Amino acid sequence: MAEQLTGLVDDRALLGRTSTAERVSDILRSRIAEGYFPPGTRLSEDSIGNALRVSRNTLREAFRLLTHERLLVHELNRGVFVRVLTVEDVEDIYRTRGLVERAVVRGLGKPPYGLDLLAEAVAEGLRAAREGDWKGLGTANIHFHRELVGLAGSERTDELMRSVFAELRLAFHVVDDPKALHEPYLARNQKILEALEAGDKRYAEELLAVYLADSLERVVEVYRRRVGKSI
Incomplete structure (x- = not known):
């Protein structure tokens, strides 16, 4: 996870001055597409939020957008995970x-x-x-x-x-x-x-x-x- 979070810190500049959920979801989508977050990976709100310096609410909205795109799945009482395809x-x-x-x-x-x-x-x-x-x-x-x-x-x-x-x-x-x-x-x-x-x-x-x-x-x-x- 350390390497993954280092990459997110590098991506922080992409957020600009307005850290919107759409921009956060763009970053995470790209990271998923490039293989930094394999299927089954649990995404930590605290770690990713700190790496990108975005609020918990912004990050949760980004997670919601990516869940709608079928890239993430929310498991009750367990958290948000990168989806494993059938x-x-x-x-x-x-x-x-x-x-x-x-x-x-x-x-x-x-x-x-x-x-x-x-x-x-x-x-x-x-x-x-x-x-x-x-x-x-x-x-x-x-x-x-x-x-x-x-x-x-x-x-x-x-x-x-x-x-x-x-x-x-x-x-x-x-x-x-x-x-x-x-x-x-x-x-x-x-x-x-x-x-x-x-x-x-x-x-x-x-x-x-x-x-x-x-x-x-x-x-x-x-x-x-x-x-x-x-x-």
């Missing part, structure tokens, strides 16, 4: 990803597309793989798909998928083999990027569909074996 949750997350990500690619207009951030996410993944930073590779993979969704230019879609990707990271934590989980998809991210750079959004969507189907099968297979041990 297999059905994982399947639903991928169903949502397929509907949204494929629709974004399908709905792109005429090329060229603004792919700089997508290319940066691929480069981030390549650096992480070279350095053996498998947690970083998982984060880069999430960034790739977040930037892919961002090609739609829709704040509503970005907001929807921000929570979906944070939930997805909870599933990745239970699988707990980031190299095996993410490394095979780094090359696939590159191929999707190359298809979009070539202006071939139809091929990019086909690659994405196969990617998501294979990833779902792989994650669920391992998740079914391990989820019982993680609860």
Whole structure:
């Protein structure tokens, strides 16, 4: 927990002069998505409140917002915990990803597309793989798909998928083999990027569909074996 709280102290500057529950929830959501708070982690009001220097009421409202997003769960007389997903949750997350990500690619207009951030996410993944930073590779993979969704230019879609990707990271934590989980998809991210750079959004969507189907099968297979041990 000490490392997690140190990160929150670093995030304190993001709050600015007005420490709102929405900004606190943004910070905690990002920390969950980046893997600092694994599933089943109890979130201490005192520790997190002190790290961020926010009031108990502000923090409780942030917890409420993230509970509504299905990232946290409140257990009576025990406290607030990062949620442990079920297999059905994982399947639903991928169903949502397929509907949204494929629709974004399908709905792109005429090329060229603004792919700089997508290319940066691929480069981030390549650096992480070279350095053996498998947690970083998982984060880069999430960034790739977040930037892919961002090609739609829709704040509503970005907001929807921000929570979906944070939930997805909870599933990745239970699988707990980031190299095996993410490394095979780094090359696939590159191929999707190359298809979009070539202006071939139809091929990019086909690659994405196969990617998501294979990833779902792989994650669920391992998740079914391990989820019982993680609860």
